[in-house]
Amino acid sequence: MAQAGGVMNQPNDGKVYTKQWVVDFMLDLVGYGTNSLGDLSCMRIVEPSCGTGSFLYEIIRRLLANSSRRDYLSLKDAIRAYDIDQECVNHCKDTSRQILVDDFGVDAGTATALVSDWVVCGDFLLDHVEEDVDIVIGNPPYIRATDLDKDKRRAYVGAIESMSAGTDIYVGFFDRALDILKRGGKLCFICADRWLQNRYGKILRRKIVREGNLEILMRMHGVDAFAEEVDAYPAITLVGKDEQQERFKYVECDESFSEENIDMLQASLNSDEDGNGDAWHLASLRMPFDPVAPIPLGTKRTVCFVEQAQERLPSIEDAGIxxxxxxxxxxxxxxxxxxxxxxxxxxxxxxxxxxxxxxxxxxxxxxxxxxxxxxxxxxxxxxxxxxxxxxxxxxxxxxxxxxxxxxxxxxxxxxxxxxxxxxxxxxxxxxxxxxxxxxxxxxxxxxxxxxxxxxxxxxxxxxxxxxxxxxxxxxxxxxxxxxxxxxxxxxxxxxxxxxxxxxxxxxxxxxxxxxxxxxxxxxxxxxxxxxxxxxxxxxxxxxx
Structure with missing residues (x-):
């Protein structure tokens, strides 16, 4: 069972880890290691909350398998993985070093030098991080605003445009990730999807419309995507650092969705058509005209009904209620x-x-x-x-x-x-x-x-x-x-x-x-x- 960093509605900084098939699917979604991006040694990828490391470990395997360079030290800027927990950082360095030595024959000294550059103990939201990167990917922490240390919360609110005193921390990871992406870069997170429709997500919705392009939203409520049961309501979100398009692809997964459904879904995502599988449906939905409005999500027919009513009829309050x-x-x-x-x-x-x-x-x-x-x-x-x-x-x-x-x-x-x-x-x-x-x-x-x-x-x-x-x-x-x-x-x-x-x-x-x-x-x-x-x-x- 794979382990990748990220907290999903656990007390304080308790960790819940993403399963390996989800990690693989997300890396495939951004094209990292699928040949669509070519030589990965020329790219820079960031994991902002690496936990105990499965996003990181799979990134390393794909980088070395899809790199034309054999001067391994030249790959020192290809990866950055951050975590505020020194114990997690130490664990990731040790395991990454072992992967380099045992799986790819990298000598111990070079492996040590590489992981020292790749894995950093630091706060992704507050500390200096790499900029102008190609991909940001991972499972950012889900810590409720009420569970954040007050001084830390105040610092985050001061540093991150989309965060307020009532904002859960994962919103800040979207904001900072978008800031460090280069034009044409990709952001892919699995985390709570409340920001799409609740009040505290308004600023982030506006920022993504202004600076990025919501490409895919894959809602996975109840799906067995983590190593233990969670209370949060996760989705995989893919955002490009491009001009916002009129439509995005929305995938609604049944609770039975699993690794067995991935290949058919991936094929459907690669086409321009809507589709349905045994445990999912895919629809192309329109972005709202108002950049801070909640984003309607559901079947295409239901969303069409809601959008028509919004456009043609008074709100319930304007109707005298x-x-x-x-x-x-x-x-x-x-x-x-x-x-x-x-x-x-x-x-x-x-x-x-x-x-x-x-x-x-x-x-x-x-x-x-x-x-x-x-x-x-x-x-x-x-x-x-x-x-x-x-x-x-x-x-x-x-x-x-x-x-x-x-x-x-x-x-x-x-x-x-x-x-x-x-x-x-x-x-x-x-x-x-x-x-x-x-x-x-x-x-x-x-x-x-x-x-x-x-x-x-x-x-x-x-x-x-x-x-x-x-x-x-x-x-x-x-x-x-x-x-x-x-x-x-x-x-x-x-x-x-x-x-x-x-x-x-x-x-x-x-x-x-x-x-x-x-x-x-x-x-x-x-x-x-x-x-x-x-x-x-x-x-x-x-x-x-």
Whole structure:
């Protein structure tokens, strides 16, 4: 089992290693050692996070097998492999030296000199690295922003254009790799693909459109590509340092995709046609006109539907619909109560708790509300029961970051109450689900674990039919990040990407059909009537 450096959602710097067949496929993808690039001794290749080295070892084997030079010291600039872990660097040097001596007959002194140049202990994002290189390839670390050392994170944000305080570290590797490539060079990484569609990937998307060309994206969610199970959602991404083209090749792999599927896929990638295999499909997709917009991904027909709706119809907010998230309290153990009598009745708001709804617990919860309708904290002296309740939890409430700068607001929630939502009909969506699950709500205030949707223009049950439909799933699936088990995120930032007609353009028949489908929670009927809705608006709809 091959080992190549790279962290995939493991604690801090824990390593997860790429399997050998993936390493081979990626090197073939950039043409390194396939004869398409000719004599490799004239090229320079960089591995930015070499770990224990299988990208590096295979690079060495291919370099020596495809080099016309037998003055081995002349190859000292052909490879650079970086890692911040000295132990990994030492291991890579020892193994690389052994490969040179045992497999290629290089004398020990020359081998030692070569690996001393090739393998470097350093931080690829901060230290001086080789520039004007032909290829950057590997499996960069996947460390969440919250797991980065604060000083290190600050340094990365200062040095890397695409990184912010909330950016996971692999984004910086894309950015720096693009900087050091020569014109016509290739960047090929296997790592998380969230940057393509989430908020923190905006700057990187813009940079790649401005300075490079997304050629291939191969989504491998659930594929057995690593030496151990990972929580991240990886893709192989190939970017050229060329002018951005109108289209790129998108490969969607089933979880069963394996080494046995590579040859047929490679043949299809080398052609100009879309294709399908036993565990994959390939489609040529169009890059969005907006360089920072999420990139739609999916089957060509589904992406075409989404793009038509985006181009011809108003966004869901422009159609008169408001979207937001439920209240974050900062201390649910105090502010969310099972007993409605812990404070005065006027201070207790019935709360909608999505987890209770989905588990059908029948449980009721209340929010102990410290805010008045003007957005000010109430005077606790006017509510002695609430004062007594909060005082009994004072140390817990005071020990929250939200109140450390305003000690006199020690009993505040993170969010204020939006009084315009009280007793207003609305739809609520769970954060994570495999299908859209809109819930009608009136009279209960939404908790932070769900998103609310309200409108003065749309009928809520008709809108519920639209949101229940598979067309809504298609939108979120094409434009939103994926979770474990192919679950989707129905966050406000993705719901706002929906495009629908204005309510006043719908026929009475379609409105009635959508209403009935939602009231019966009939997804097939909701999909049928939503297809009719889009077709009347001139949008060719995939689902019926």
């Amino acid at each position: 408001s979207i937001g998230i439920g209240i974050a309290t900062g201390c649910d153990g105090v502010f969310v109560a099972d007993n409605p009598d812990v404070a005065e009745g006027s201070r207790m708001l019935p709360l909608f708790y999505m987890r209770d709804y989905r588990r059908k617990t029948g449980k009721h919860r209340w929010l102990v509300n410290p805010w008045d309708d003007k957005g000010n904290l109430v005077d606790l002296d006017e509510y002695p029961r609430m004062r007594e309740y909060f005082e009994s939890h004072r140390s817990r409430l005071e020990n929250r970051s939200v109140v450390r700068k305003s000690r006199n607001q020690w009993y505040r929630t993170i969010d204020k109450i939006n009084y315009s939502l009280l007793n207003k009909p609305m739809l609520l969506m769970p954060d994570i689900a495999q299908e859209p699950l809109p819930v009608y709500n009136e009279g209960r205030y939404p908790h932070h674990n769900c998103y609310w949707i309200a409108s003065e223009q749309w009928d809520m049950c008709a809108l519920g039919g639209v949101l229940l439909s598979r067309q809504t799933k298609d939108f979120i699936d094409c434009l939103g990040v994926k979770m474990r088990g192919r679950s989707l995120r129905f966050q406000a930032q993705y719901l706002r990407l929906l495009h629908i007609p204005g309510f006043d353009t719908l026929s009475k028949e379609i409105v009635a059909g959508l209403q009935e489908a939602f009231e019966r929670l009939d997804r097939d009927a909701a999909t049928k009537w939503t297809a009719r809705m889009y077709e009347e608006a001139g949008i060719c709809c995939v689902r019926m």
